[in-house]
Amino acid sequence: MSKTRKKLLIVDGYNVLRSGSRYKRIMLPDYTDDTFNVARERLLNDVINYSGRDMQAIIVFDGKDNQYSRGEAESVGGVRIIFSPAGQIADRVIEKLAHDARERNVETIVVTSDSTIQDTVFGDGVDRMSAEGFCHEMESYYDSMRLEEKPAIARKSTIANRISPDVLEKLKQLRDA
Secondary structure: OOOOOOEEEEEEHHHHHHHOHHHHHHHOOOOOHHHHHHHHHHHHHHHHHHHOOOOEEEEEEOOOOOOOOOOOEEEEOOEEEEEOOOOOOHHHHHHHHHHHHHHOOOEEEEEOOOHHHHHHHHHOOOEEEOHHHHHHHHHHHHHHHHHHOOOOOOOOOOHHHHOOHHHHHHHHHHHHO
């Protein structure tokens, strides 16, 4: 029996938020905390939906300028969220995660539009997807979900629908007698 390979999705959080049209629409014209949080929430929901049960997912955000960031992972909806440790850029965390996954023979996709990361991880045998490519994937996913939704026809459920025809006929005869 062959063992199925696990899959891993690594998302360059801030890069996707700033490069992907799906998220830029939310944040423009300002980058206030409120709009940024809404965009982050949408990204998280998208990653949860995209990864589903088929793959593990990690979103890496840059925490290098936050002196309190320790690089610890938090899990939300099955997705690990990591802010890089203080003094370290997210790129290094993403590259290490991708390298470690490859060493463990885990099929990996890195979502980023950062050409340096793309070149580094691709050279390591890991697949890559641009931020805009991910946005297109999400739009297609949600479009297909809308197409699959069919309006349910409301049917009145009565006893007459649930009993056998001969019993129904006898009841009609009793009623009409």
